[in-house]
Amino acid sequence: MKNFEFNIQNNTYHVKILSHEGNDIALEVNGTTYSVKLKQEIKKTKTPTLVRAASKRPAEPLKVNPSSSKTKIVAPIPGVVLSIDIKVGDTIKIGDRLLVLEAMKMENNITSEKAGTVTSVNVSVGQQVLQNEIMIELE
Incomplete structure (x- = not known):
């Protein structure tokens, strides 16, 4: 052996x-x-293996009010801003990536659900944001 x-x-x-x-x-x-x-039997330690199943439901999109002229993009969860892909004055389309938010060691792409022009960017790279904090405003 x-x-x-x-x-x-x-x-x-x-x-x-x-x-x-x-x-x-x-x-x-x-x-x-x-x-x-042996005086005492050697016990084998069993270390459990954790297996996490994939989520069964798709990611929930950010909700916007289609009749409003101004749209506020808020943080869906607390996290850290990793990158910002737009700047004030940019014209964006539906589905464009606005920024990347790191939360719970995962990178989350924040995309636009409404076309428009960026009127303000209220966050910077490396900044920590809280849930529902306004990050970007569109018009």
């Missing part, structure tokens, strides 16, 4: 474990076979 080499008080011992069943172990030390009994 396994081979070991021990050095005890300048004496070298070559130990080979021949079998291990419960508390009984058969081993060979420097060519001599021994049968030993």
Whole structure:
């Protein structure tokens, strides 16, 4: 099974474990076979493996009021702004990525659900934002 080499008080011992069943172990030390009994059975530790299933529902889009002339893009969850893909004065279409928000070690693309022109960007790269904090305003 396994081979070991021990050095005890300048004496070298070559130990080979021949079998291990419960508390009984058969081993060979420097060519001599021994049968030993453990005082306590060695328990194997079981480490659980966590497996997370994929989400069954699609990501919820940001809700906007289609009749309003101004649209406010708010943070859906608390996080850190990783990148901003637009600037004031840019014209955007539906589905354009506005910024990337890191939350819970995941990168979340914040996209536009309404076409328009960017009137203000209220966040900067590296800034922490709270849930429902206004990040971008469109007109």
